[in-house]
Amino acid sequence: MYAKFCSIEILSSYIKEVSMGDLLTVQALVTNPLDWQxxxxxxxxxxxxERTDFMVVTAEGDRLQGSGDVVEMERWSSRGQWGFRIKIRVKKQKSLTDRRTRAPKPAVKPAIEVTAKPAAVATAPEVSVEDVARFKELLKGSLAMDISA
Structure with missing residues (x-):
């Protein structure tokens, strides 16, 4: 969950309650003194x-965005815990459930039909005895010929 209003961003670890209707109510609880400051x-x-814009992302991933007026602001402290609750009267609201964060869908490629052509059978070239003899003459001075001899 996530909430943003009046230049305040509240992460899910602080949010204790969110209710949405004609009034948007966000309640947060803070245990760290530095965070509370x-x-x-x-x-x-x-x-x-005061007029404010707001955005709330629910645990399911739905995003609600809109604007409204601050009706009530309450803050408290008790035994090393601090909290606050803000109520906003919703004037405009837009639900963005269809724009929920999702992984992009892979593009569907059209199927390509491949027709196989019969492959030509490779045949070894005909080698004659004369060709072998000429090849041996070429290799007479080479190292490979000296090893096999």
Whole structure:
């Protein structure tokens, strides 16, 4: 899961609850103080009534995108855990389920019909005794002839 709104990006490890309807509600829980400092700076700048764009990717891979107004912003801390909840009144929403992230489909190549032609049978050339004798004359001075002799 993933959520992005008001210049805040929230990864699935922080998201505890997401509900979508007329109101988009995102609740996050942070246990690391350094991460909380990052979120706190961004959350502090959000005001109720502020217009924002949002994008939510569900666990199934569906992507919801739209815009709306911030209705409520709440933050809390308890025993070393910090959290926040934001509610956005949805004005426009577009579901992009058909654009779900998928591996590209391989291109289908048309079948090519190959017709086999009968191969010509290779025949060994006729070698005569005279050809062998001429070849031996050529090789007389070579090393190969000296070894076999």
């Amino acid at each position: 990052h979120f706190y700076e961004k959350i502090s700048s959000i005001r109720e009534g």
